[in-house]
Amino acid sequence: MNLNRKLSYKNLKGMPANLRNKLIREARNRNENILGRKNKKFVNIDAKKVQRKQKNAFEHAEHKAMLSATEEELEKILSSYPELSDVPADATAQELLGQLALATGQATTVYVMRTGLPTLTVVLHQPSPTIAQLKKAIATIALAQHKRSQRQQVRALAEDEAGAGAASKAGAELVNSAQRTGHVHRAQVSWRFLWRCYCLFNGDEFVPIDDSAESGRATLTSLGIKNGAKLTFVHRAVYFGRRRQGPKKPAKIEES
Incomplete structure (x- = not known):
């Protein structure tokens, strides 16, 4: 369309929506008025x-x-x-079931050590927990603890001299800096990527844990993880080699 020609709502009416919005946006950027009366449809x-x-x-x-x-x-x-003073108000279902299992003596407690971060205390309520259930519990409890620590930081700032205005500003800074940089306080973690690059290491037995055994259905006892075990994160490539997700090769067809 010729840019020297004045736009009108009558001409824009029969155009596709994407082209119409583009021309309106360009006219707005040029501070150019559109001729005619705006259709009631656009106003609505x-x-x-x-x-x-x-x-x-x-x-x-x-x-x-x-x-x-x-x-x-x-x-x-x-x-x-x-009896309930140690239960957080925002406790997850995993944490509540773990507390009930601890009360009945049927829980399996695992400590996950993280470099530069607090240790995760994972309480599994299943009678025979699997490695897949442990990995899911680690992700759930890590996210819950992160939200609590972030909430405490905002509350602490709200009690300072700046008041509630500084708390809201600090909360926004936490979110924005997490999106721009990858600091420790980043809330969204791709656990699929994390488990592809890292695996758990049993510090008591000094052996890496193969979480792919039996397609994740292997029990913790079969992998040497006992109650009260201390685990850490290590690079998967060091013990199991690199695992890349490439395109699947087509199956070969045997000629008869």
């Missing part, structure tokens, strides 16, 4: 977008306030009982 679309954004923001604020009030109430209830 813009108004619906604004209303939807306002509604979503209001619902998000209500949901956040409800979660905060619920968490505070749960903390009061749990702190009033000495």
Whole structure:
């Protein structure tokens, strides 16, 4: 389309949506007015977008306030009982089932040592836990502990002289810097990539753990992991070689 020709809503009406939006965007960047009256259809679309954004923001604020009030109430209830004082208000199902298994004496506790990070205490409630269940529990508990530490940091900043404004700013900085850099506080972890590059190492037996044994269904006892074992992360390539996900080779067809 000739750029010297003035745009009008009448010409834009019969265009495809992607081309129409592109021309409108370019005209807006050139500070150029579009001739004619804007179709009611476009006005209604813009108004619906604004209303939807306002509604979503209001619902998000209500949901956040409800979660905060619920968490505070749960903390009061749990702190009033000495037996439940060590249970966090945002405990996951894995942690609750582990606490019940500890009370009945049927739990398997594994300590996962991490370089530069707190040690994970993983309590498995299954009678005969497998290596796949251990890996899933590690991911769940690591994410839960990270969220708690991040929440404590924001609360600590809120109690400083700057007040709540600094807390909200700090929370945004934590998220933004995590997206730009890869700091320790990054919440989203690709566990699929992590398990492809790292494996667990049994510090008590000084042997690496082959998590691919029996397609992940191998029990911890068969792999030499006992109750109270201390595990660490090591590079998988050192013990099992490199494992790359390349394209599958087509199967050969035998000629008769």
